[in-house]
Amino acid sequence: MNTIIAFILMFGLLVFVHEFGHFIVAKKTGMLVREFAIGFGPKIFSIKKGETLYTIRILPMGGYVRVAGEDPEIIDLKPGQHIGLILNEQQAVTDIIINHKEKYPNAEVIEVLDADLDHKLYINASRIGEEETLHYRVAEDANYVMNETKTQIAPYSRQFASKSKTKRFLQLFAGPFMNFVLTAVLFFMIGAFNGIPVEDAILGEVLDDTPADAAGLMANDEITAINNEAITGWIEFQTIIAERPGEEVQLTVKREDRSFDTAVTPDVSQVEDLEIGRIGVMRGMETSILKAIPYSFEETYRWSKLILVNLGMLITGQFSVDMLSGPVGIYDFTDQVVQTGFWNFMQWTAALSVNLGIINLMPLPALDGGRLIFIGLEAVRGKPISQEKEGLVHFVGFALLMLLMIIVTWNDLQRLFF
Known part of the structure; x- marks a missing residue:
């Protein structure tokens, strides 16, 4: 779990x-962001906030941000199409009802003559059975309503x-x-x-029942020399130990304000085709x-x-x-x-x-x-x-x-x- x-x-x-x-x-x-999704496939959670639908989907294979204009826009009003329009107080179209118009009694039902919802944001139409041409201005944040689901239009400037x-x-x-x-x-x-790993050969944790434990090494000990040869830091210390599996080495150890020598024989560890020496210590951290x-x-x-x-x-x-x-x-x-x-x-x-x-x-x-x-x-x-x-x-x-x-x-x- x-x-x-x-x-x-x-x-x-x-x-x-x-x-x-x-x-x-x-x-x-x-840009108009239509959806912010984590995962793919069917939705298991969704919430609409502002212009954007936030969703969590069932397949944990990634995610996506759906920006208007990256995919072909679904809005396509054709001449002769009957639609419903809902207007605001400024007489601008706020909702374009594509179907189920009977569920919107406040909608004005018209027949489309021509429309531009990308650049000029208008709909030219006539009332059903009448010949007079009416010009409707479309709000930039108007909704396209299909099957009672609203989708905000995306003027070209938002794409x-x-x-x-x-x-x-x-x-x-x-x-x-x-x-x-x-x-x-x-x-x-x-x-x-x-x-952060220290550069000097300072020991971190010393594992129990290991060559380092048997040699009396402790956390915060600093290894200053191996076989009486001074070393420059942790990398050199680690390399020398790795190169000597099963071979006894002499360590010069600095502990607080004193130094002493101790012998340690690295265990033999098999890594693929190589034998690696290990004494059971972690690198010092600060x-x-x-x-x-x-x-x-x-x-x-x-x-x-x-x-x-x-x-x-x-x-x-x-x-x-x-x-x-x-x-x-x-x-x-x-x-x-x-x-x-x-x-x-x-x-x-x-x-x-x-x-x-x-x-x-x-x-x-x-x-x-x-x-x-x-x-x-x-x-x-x-x-x-x-x-x-x-x-x-x-x-x-x-x-x-x-x-x-x-x-x-x-x-x-x-x-x-x-």
């Missing part, structure tokens, strides 16, 4: 932060495509960017409250809010670099698709991490956040990076690629991503159960 709750909270945080980036920039740049290339770029980039921000915040919290700030940026950079290197190896064939993990594999590893403690879970969440940011910036159709490519092509060509062609590319890309998701999920299941 703890793992399920942890996974839901982790997933919800990663998706919420990503989509919030898209959402807040869309709002700030004047994604109407905004400058810079604003559209920022709206798409904001999602992945917020994942990098979340990663830095999480690493700051880890550094400020759990601690808590510092000031040091946590650069630490957060350093760790975000380190994880970003690691992920990019691994992606490069995947592209060049050094990694195979069989080595990738999907939701099932992530859940399984989350289960393992949760058992090791809260701060390790925080680090795992930070790593997944930066991973999500980088993956979404890849120039692949249906991802934010793929959509950014189309804005770049528009800048080069001097005009946008048609919405139909771009939509087709993203649809094919999304289908391929779903196929990849199925493959990696199957691989996860095979690794876990077969």
Whole structure:
């Protein structure tokens, strides 16, 4: 149960932060945000606030922010169509009733002659059975009512495509960017409250019944030399111990205001085809809010670099698709991490956040990076690629991503159960 709750909270945080980036920039740049969704598929919770419908959906595979104009608008009034209109005190249309007009006794039923709900916001019409042409001004926030469900119209000035290339770029980039921000915040919290690894060879926890415990080592001891050779810090200490499995070494230890020597023989640990020496100590940590700030940026950079290197190896064939993990594999590893403690879970969440940011910036159709490519092509060509062609590319890309998701999920299941 703890793992399920942890996974839901982790997933919800990663998706919420990503989509919030898209959402807040869309709002700030004047775009109409129709829906803010966590998950896909049928709704299990929804609430309408202002212009936006906020939903939680049943499939935990991501989320989305639906901005007007990213998909074809559903509003299409045709000449000869009978509709109902509800007007406000200024005689502007606030509701356009498409069907079930009998349920709106205050609606004025008319026959459409022509209409523009994108730019000029008007409807020219006549009353049923009459020839006189009537001109109706449509409010910018008017609703299109179908099956008693209201959908706000989106004048072109509120649509994604109407905004400058810079604003559209920022709206798409904001999602992945917020994942990098979340990663830095999480690493700051880890550094400020759990601690930052010290550079010197200072011991943290000494595990019971280990070579270090038998040698009398204690937390906060500093190893200053091995076999009478001075060492520079933790990395060198760890490397020397790892290279000497089963071999006795002499440690020079500084404890408070005195120094002494002790012998320790590292246990032999098998890591793939290598034998690694271990003595059972954890790295020393220090808590510092000031040091946590650069630490957060350093760790975000380190994880970003690691992920990019691994992606490069995947592209060049050094990694195979069989080595990738999907939701099932992530859940399984989350289960393992949760058992090791809260701060390790925080680090795992930070790593997944930066991973999500980088993956979404890849120039692949249906991802934010793929959509950014189309804005770049528009800048080069001097005009946008048609919405139909771009939509087709993203649809094919999304289908391929779903196929990849199925493959990696199957691989996860095979690794876990077969």
